[in-house]
Amino acid sequence: MAGDWTAQPREAALRREPEPGRLPAEVTGFVGRQRELAELAGLLAAVRLVTVTGPGGVGKSRLALRAAARATGAFPDGTWLVDVSPVQDPILLGHAVLKALRLTDGTARPPLDVLTEQLVGRRLLILLDGCEHLVDACAELAESLLRALPGLRVLATSRAALRTSGEHLLTLAPLPVGPVRPGVLPDAVRLFADRARAVLPSFAVTEANAEAIGLLCRRLDGIPLAVELAAGRLRALSVEQITARLDDRFRLLTGGARTALPRHQTMRTTIGWSHELCTVQERLLWARLSVFAGSFDLEAAEYVCAGEGIAAEDVLDLLAELVAKSVVLREDSAFGVRFRLLDTLREYGGHWLRAAGGEHRPLRRHRDWYLGVATWGEVEWFGPRQAETAERTGLAHTNLRAALEFCLAEPGEEQLALLLAGTLWFYWVGSGHLGEGRHWLDRALSLDREPTEARAKALWVTGYMATLQGDLAAARPALEECRRQAMDTGDDRALAYAVHRQGCAALIGDEPDRAAELFEEALWHYRTIGELNSNVLMAMFELGLAYIFQGDRESGELWFGQARELCEEHGEQWAYAYVLYAMAFSHWLGGDVRPARTLARESVRRNHVFHDLLGIVLGIDLLALLETEPAGPEAPGNLCEARVLQGAAHRIWRTVGTPFMGSRSFFGPHQECAKRARAGLTEQEYEACYAAGTRLDLDAAVSRALGSGGPADGPGPTPGPCSMPPAPAPSPVRNS
Template identity: 55%
Template sequence: MNLFVGRERELTRLDRLLSDARMVTVTGVGGVGKTRIALRTAAVAAEQERYCDGVRLVELSSLNDPALLDHAVVEALGLTDHTARAPRRLLLDHLAERELLLVVDGFEQLVEGCAELLRELLRGCPRLRVLAAGRLPLRIEGERVFTLAPMDEDDALLLLAERAAEVRGGERPDGGRGSAAAELCRRLDGIPLALELAAGRLGTLSVEQLLRRLDDRFRLLTGGGRGALPRHQTLRTTIGWSHELCTGAQRLLWARLSVFAGSFDLEAVEYICVGPDLPQHEVLDVLGELLDQSVVVREDGPGGIRYRLLDTVREYGAEWLTAAGDAERLHRRHRDWYLGLATWCELDWFSPRQAEAAARVEGELPNLRAAMEFSLGSSDDVHLAQYLAATLWFYWTGCGRLAEGRHWLGQVLDAEGEHDGSRLKALWVLGYVAVLQGDAVAAIAALQECREAAELRGDPVAVAYAVHRTGCLALVTDDMPRAEELIRSALAGYEEVGELNGNVLMGRVEMAMAVGFRGRLEEAVQVCEQVVEVCEEHGERWVRAYALYVLAYAAWYGGDPERARTLLRETLAISHAFHDLVGTVLTLELLALVEVDTGDPVEAAVLQGAAERIWPSVGLPLFGSAYFYAAHVLCEERTRERLGDPAYEEHRRRGAATAPEEAVARALGGRQQADAAAELAPAREGRGPEEPAHAEARRLPLRAERGDGGLKR
C-alpha cells in the first residue's frame, strides 16, 4: 500500500479539531484525499491508544440501500447478534458506555440516512466520537467541518516524486519550484488523485511529454482559459485524460470493472469482464497495466490479493459502460458470477473448505448484496434474488449474520415477480432464522406457508425442511415430544430423497437433544457419535461442534468431567471461529458447570458472568427454555454453595465485565491457574470430604419441566 505523503499541517489541525469536537466531517472535492487523511488521523489515534475501546472504520461507498446502514456499522464493529432486535438498538446498547472513534467514509449516496443514524448514536452514546469523510457535510448538531484543500506545491511535488519513483524503479523526476514537475502539479491543482494518475504515466512518458499532453487536454476542454477551471473539473479532466491515454483494452476493462461493489479478485474479473474484444488470456496483463497507472488499487489481505477502483474512477468507468450500452449485460454477468459463487460456497460449507467458504462470503458480501439488489430490480429476476438470499443460509445462521439475513429474506419474499422453488427455500430459511432469533410468530408463519406450498407443488425436500425447522421451534420452546416427532419425520424425508448436508446432520443433533432431554441419553450419544463420524468424513466442523456439545454433556453426566472439558474446548474453538454466538454461549454455560464440579467454583462464576454478557446478543437466556436452563441453575446453586453469595456475585460480575473475546480465550485455557487456585483456597477451608459433584446428577438425566417455574429433577 502507498505510504502517506505530506499533509503535516492538515493532520495537526484535524487532530486538534477532533480533540475538541465529537463529530468532525472532512469535506472537499473528489480526489483531494479526504479518506486518506481521515484514516491517517485515526491510525495515529489508535497507535497512541487515545480511545479505550479503539477505532473502527465503516466503509459505505459500496452501499446503496439505506436499510443496510445499521448492518454496515454492526459489521464494522465486529458485533454478532442473533436476536430479532433492530440493529440500531444493538448499536446503541453496545456503544452506550464505550469510548470509541468511529470513522465513516463514502456516505455521499446515503447522506440523509447516515446523518440520522449518527445523530442518534451521538445522542445516545456520550463517549462516542465520529470522524466522517465525504464531499459534503452531514449537517448534524455539533458537527465541525474540516474542508480539505488541495496540496500545496511542496507536498504536491513530494507526492509526485514518491509515486513516480514507484513506477520508475526508484528514479525520481527532477523537482523544484521552477521545474516541469512543479508546473504539472500546478496544472493538476494539487489534487492527490490527479497526481497519482499522472505519476502512473511516468513509467512511459517524461514529465515534459506528460505536461504537453495534459495541456492540450485542458485547452480543448476550456477553450484555452484554464484560470477559471474549477477543481472538481480538474479531477474529472485528469481522469478523462488518463482514460484517453489508455489503450482500447484498458478502457474496456476499466468500464467493465465498474460493476463491482467494493473489492474483487482476479477470478471474478476473468469471468465477468471477458469477451471477444477482451480475451481471458489478456485480462491479467491489462489489469496489471491499470494497476501501474493507479486506475486500479491492489489490496493484500488474509484472503489473498484483491483489487478495487477508487469511487471517482469507478463512477467514470460506469458512465462509459452505460454510454456503450453494455451496463445491463455486465451487471447480469456480475450477478450470475455471484450466484455461482454462493452456490459453490454452500456446497463447500459441507466439506473441509468450510472455513474458506465462510471467509469467501465475508469478503464478497458487498458484491453479493449488489447481486441481490440487481435481481430485485426486475420482476423477472426476483426468483434469482430469492435463490441467492436462501443459498446464503449457512452464512446467515452459522456465521453470526442473522439480522442481515432476516433483512434480505424479507426483501426477496416481499418482492413481486416470478417465483419458483427458490421461494420455498427462502421461506424455510426465514423460518430457521426467526427460530434462532426467538421470533416464534414469524417462524410459524414462514414455515407453515413453506410446508403448505411445498405440499401443493409436490416438493418433498421443501416439506422436509419446513417440518425440520418447525421441530427446532418445538425444541427451544420445551415441547420435546413434538420436537422429536417432527425432526424424526424430517430426517425420514431427507433420507427418502437422498439429502445429506449440514442441515441434515444438524437435524440429527437436534433430535439427539430432544431424546436426551426426554431421558434417553444413551440414544442421544449414539446419534451424536455417528454425526461426528460423518462430519470427519466430510471435513465438516460447524455441526460437529454441536454434536461434541451433546457428547460433552453426556461425559459430564457419566462422571468424566475432564473429557467433558476437552470436548467443550474443541466445541468453543469451532463456534467462536465461525462467530456462532449460540454455540459459543451454550458451551460457556456447560463449561461453567464442569468447572464447579472439578473444584473451581471461582472460574464457574466468572464463566457464568461472561455468558450473561453474551446472552442479550443471542436472545432470551438459554432460549427461555427450562430444559436448556437446567445446567445453568444447577451450576449457580453449587457455585453459590461453595463460594457463598457475596463471593459468587463478585466473580460473576467480574465475568460479566469481561469482553467475549477475552472470555473465550480464558475458557480455552488462557487463564492463570495459580491465581484461580489462590482465590479458591479460602472457599475450601474447613470443608470435609464431599461426594463428587456429578454423583447426584448421575442418578437421573439433567432435565427440567415447565410447571410452577421451579426446576424438577
C-alpha cells in the first residue's frame, strides 16, 4: 500500500502450537517483545521458577504464553496453562491446578499430595497466570512442587513477586513509544496500527498521521492494554480527537495518590477514560457484570444485571457495545457465544459497583441464577441430555464457586449454601469432582446445623461421596444423622436417600446381605414417594451387585435388566454405564468372555464422556481381568496387557480415593487378574508391564482399555517386556 509505513514483514496471528502443549492459540497478532522473549527463553532454559512481573495491562500474560508456546519442545509432558484469576479461595488453588492439568482428583487428600504423586517423573512446564491476588498460596504451591518434582519448571505472571526461594524475575516494561520515523515504527505504534486495522481495515500509519499516533502512544506510556483500548475508539473518533479527550481525562483522574507509579496512574486513567466513554447504562452494566467469575452467557447477564436502570431487553445491545469498546471479550463455545471481562476491567467495574453501594442485588441475583443452573442441571441429569448437562455445568464451574463463596460468606445465606452444594451432587459425582464437592459441603454443614431439607440433602450427598472415596468413617455418621433427621421431621424423600446410601456403605463395607436389605427398603421408599431418577436406577444396579456378591447371579441379573430397560426408556446414560459394568462382571462369572469384554468397554467409553473416574477405573480393572482369558483354543490370554491395564487403573484409583473403595468384593477381579499374571509372567515382565501402565494418563488409559492403544504409549519410555508375546494364561478360576 503506497504511503503505508507498516507495509513491511510483520508477524501474523500465531498458528496453534503442536501437541503436547495445552496452551490456547493466539487470535490477535503478537507485536514486539523480541528482546524480552529471548531473555525469558534463556531463563526458562536455565532456572526452574520465573515470574514475569509488571503493572496491569502491560502484557505479562501474552508474553508468558508466547514464551511457553515456543518452549513446548523442551517439555515432552506438555506446557500447561493454569488461569489463577478466577480462583478466589487459596484452598481451591490446588484443585484448579489439578483441573487445568486434566488430573481431576476425587480423594480427600490435599491436592498438593496428588499433584506431587501424579507428576513424578514428568518433564513439564506449568504457567500460573494472574497470581497477584493469591500470591502467598501460589508461592507455597510453586515452591512445594519444585522441591518434589525435579522435572518441573514454573512460569508465573503476577503484579508482585512471589518472593520464594529460587525465583528469578523478569520485569516487563511498557512498549517502546518513539520516535516515529519512515520505515521504523516503535512497537507501541505497531501495536496501535495492528489493532486499529481490526476496527478500520483501511487504517495505515502514514506521514500525515504518524506524529499524532506517536504522541498518543507516548501519552499512554506504551502500555499495551491502554494502546488497544485507544485503538478501539477509532470507530467514533480520529487519532487527534482521541488524544485530545485523553488529555482531558488525564487532568481529571491524576489527582489521586501522588506516590502511585505514573504507569499505574496511566492505566487507571485509560480504563477510567474508557469508562467515561460509555453511556450511563453501559457503565452500569459494566459494574454489574463484575460479579461474574469467568465466562457467562447472554441469558445469565440479562437475569443478573437487569432492573433498576437497565431493562432486560436492553442488555443485549448494551453488551454488544461493551464488546465493541473492548471492555468485554466475546468467546465461542459449543453452546453459543459467551462473554468474559478481562480481570483488570472486572476489578474496575467491581470498584464502581461497591462505591455506588449496589453490589448486593447483583450478587444475590448471581447466586439465584447459578442455583437455578444447578437445579435445572439436576433435573436434566435424568434424561438424554446428561452429557450436555455435564459440559454446561463445567462451563459454569467458576461462577458456581463464586456463588457458593458468596453464600458461605454472607450472613443468613447458609441454607442456600447447603442447597446449592447438595444440588450439585450430579456434577461432583458424575464429573469427577468428589474432593471439591466435599470441600464445599463440609464448610456449609459446619455453619448451620438447623434440621432443614437442605441440610438433609447435604448430609446424604456428603455420605454418598465419602462412601465412593472409601471413607466410611465419615460416610456412616453423616448418613445416620440424615436418617434420624428425616424420621424426626417426616422428610420421606431424605429418608429414602439416606437408606439408599447406607446400602452403598454396607455394600462397600463387604456386607452384601445387609446392603440388599437397605437397597430393597430404599426402593420401596422411592416407589412410595413416586421418585424416579438416576439415583433410583443406581439403587437397582447396586441391589443387583449385592446379590451377585452373595453368589445369586439370577437375582442380580433381574435387577440389572430392570435398570437397563429404564435407562433405555428415559435416555439415561450415566447410570447405564454402571449397569453395563455390572452386566459385564456377571457375564464373566458365567464364562461369557466376549460379551463381557464388549459390555465393559462400552461402560468405560460412556463413563469417559462424563469424566466419571470411579466408573472408568472399575471398567478398566475388569477389562484387565478379561485380558487374561483365552481368546480362543489357540489364542492364550494377554497377561502383559492385563498388567498394563492394572497399572493404569492403579494410577486412576489414587485420584478417586481408597483403591476399590476398600471393598474386598470390588477388589476380587484385581486379585484374580494379578494372580493369573504372576503365574504366567516372569517377575521382570510382571513389574515392567505394570510400571508401563502407571505412566498412562487418563485419556491414554481409556484408549488402551478400549483397544485403540498399541504398546504402552503413555508418557515416558515403554519397557521392552510390554511388547513381548504374552505367556500362556492359567486356567480360569471363578467364584460363581
